[in-house]
Amino acid sequence: MVESCWEGMHKPDPHIYKLCLEHLGVQPWESIFLDSNSQNLKAAAQLGIRTVKVNDPGVALKELEACLGFPLQGFVPYTRSVRPNMGIPKDHLQKYLESILGDHTAGPLVLRQFGHGQSAQTCSVKFGDQLLVLKKEAPDSPHPSGSVLRREYRVLKALAEAGVPVPTVLALCEDRSTLGSPFYLMEHCAGRVYSDISLPTLQPRQRRALYAAMSQVLSKIHTVDLRAAKLEDFGEHGNYIQWQVESWTKQYRAVETHVIPAMERLMEWLPLHVPESQKMTVVHGDFRMDNLVFHPDRPEVLAVLGWKFSTLGDPLSDLANNCMGYFLPPHFRALPGLRQRAGGPLGVPTAEEYCQMYSGHTGTERPKNWNFYMAFAFFRLAAMLQGLPRHPTAGRSASGESSPEDAEFVAELAWEFAIKEGFRVFDSLPTTKPLAHRRYSTWAR
Structure with a gap:
């Protein structure tokens, strides 16, 4: 936190922007500055900082999301922007979701890719009030028949019924005309995933x-x-x-x-x-x-x-x-x-x-x-x-x-x-x- 009254400087003085960048440990082009004052925004832009003018908060939020490349409303942890090679036709997916979800489909379709899973393509799917996970067979899969995904879907469904905590599966689609390769859908499970087994942040x-x-x-x-x-x-x-x-x-x-x-x-x-x-x-x-x-x-x-x-x-x-x-x-x-x-x-x-x-x-x-x-x-x-x-x-x-x-x-x-x-x-x-x-x-x- 940088307080102008404590530091003895204030916007649009370039020094306060430089001080903020120093504290954050980032370069100007790695940062985004939001403000409603044009003079303050101009001073930041002259240093190479990306800027977003805030007149209407909703409009500013959309502009910020465009700069970041991911949604800030309903953001799903552990995800990133979808890679171009995913090859998921959103119009086909939307029609499929409408057919299986029925009335719970009002709103835009938002896709995000999970960092986990290399052999299959795994995405977060937000559609209406539904937050799902889609797991799709990769184009270069060594098992192009969809057999691996079929086995996963089967065992997840069986284990859920047996009381093992696993994601709830919703549907398996083996029709390649839908997304180009087999996939299945399951409910998103919100929680914490620990990548460091020493658990340094815990007591x-x-x-x-x-x-x-x-x-x-x-x-x-x-x-x-x-x-x-x-x-x-x-x-x-x-x-x-x-x-x-x-x-x-x-x-x-x-x-x-x-x-x-x-x-x-x-x-x-x-x-x-x-x-x-x-x-x-x-x-x-x-x-x-x-x-x-x-x-x-x-x-x-x-x-x-x-x-x-x-x-x-x-x-x-x-x-x-x-x-x-x-x-x-x-x-x-x-x-x-x-x-x-x-x-x-x-x-x-x-x-x-x-x-x-x-x-x-x-x-x-x-x-x-x-x-x-x-x-x-x-x-x-x-x-x-x-x-x-x-x-x-x-x-x-x-x-x-x-x-x-x-x-x-x-x-x-x-x-x-x-x-x-x-x-x-x-x-x-x-x-x-x-x-x-x-x-x-x-x-x-």
């Missing part, structure tokens, strides 16, 4: 409460009755981990740019140590904090987002994926974590405490081969990061926020967990009787 007790809420909703996903939810055929029944290792190995080989020794070792080690028995539940496939919408005032998850990788599988893979942040440094571009923070942020549970929270909800214990699951989770992430230039990692930025060094770092981390698991297995082997004394040497000549 210690609030941090712990949010982690507890996160563990609870993960357990809720994993305890859904498959038969009651009619999801028994939502994925293959069998060795989920083995199938995942094989699948990600193929994808890694397809986009491999150079040899990463740790990945070579992991691709040999993982298939030999796949758990013999695995529980079969709905798995999210990309469960982490920034895929959750929290209530703004209390520790409650309002909606779980990002269901692209959902299927039937081993729930411990979700838990391991959720725990990766504990072992990644804060500066890691693809997925900033908690590692190397002195003592950890106050209130944030340790990885072991978080697993205990989850186990308390599910009535299970953390498995002895937990290190295997962490090795698998980081192997999968390394494979994703290696392929980032061609197919961006789900939910993560595609704007150059990862590098080949990131894949190498994560692969080494995965191998560290594999080594820990190897030591655990070795230590658990039964003690054998000493061999009988030999009268000859066993050294090779």
Whole structure:
């Protein structure tokens, strides 16, 4: 705040504008000045500041919105202007919305693009008194049949009926003549999304409460009755981990740019140590904090987002994926974590405490081969990061926020967990009787 009486200067003195720019830390062309006085506006414009004259507030607001490129009335957080390559014909969309919403369609159609979601195009849709989210298949989708969106729509509808907090889906459209590719609509869920898992803006007790809420909703996903939810055929029944290792190995080989020794070792080690028995539940496939919408005032998850990788599988893979942040440094571009923070942020549970929270909800214990699951989770992430230039990692930025060094770092981390698991297995082997004394040497000549 800059007060003219305190600073001893006032409009239209150029110095007060310069002081404001200095306090804001912006250049003149990065700012907009609103005023009703022409002299004040002229002085600001001479410095290169964009100006908006305020005679009628409504007119001025529209002019300001035009300068900013997004609406200020009913603005939706976490959105940006729609990219030109979205290719959404607004007239076609408006007709479709009128057909499914009926009388709730008075008013302009406003589209905004969410920052989340790279493989599919996700938009905020404001039409009349309705605020919706549209998820559309990307033009270059590796699954142009719309099968991924169809699966997402199905699982969201089933989980909502099972009591899992997910967005309410409204309609699935597979007619390509409408928007050019399949899409579905769901209700917008207002709340808070935390991208920094250290939760720096919260108090210690609030941090712990949010982690507890996160563990609870993960357990809720994993305890859904498959038969009651009619999801028994939502994925293959069998060795989920083995199938995942094989699948990600193929994808890694397809986009491999150079040899990463740790990945070579992991691709040999993982298939030999796949758990013999695995529980079969709905798995999210990309469960982490920034895929959750929290209530703004209390520790409650309002909606779980990002269901692209959902299927039937081993729930411990979700838990391991959720725990990766504990072992990644804060500066890691693809997925900033908690590692190397002195003592950890106050209130944030340790990885072991978080697993205990989850186990308390599910009535299970953390498995002895937990290190295997962490090795698998980081192997999968390394494979994703290696392929980032061609197919961006789900939910993560595609704007150059990862590098080949990131894949190498994560692969080494995965191998560290594999080594820990190897030591655990070795230590658990039964003690054998000493061999009988030999009268000859066993050294090779």
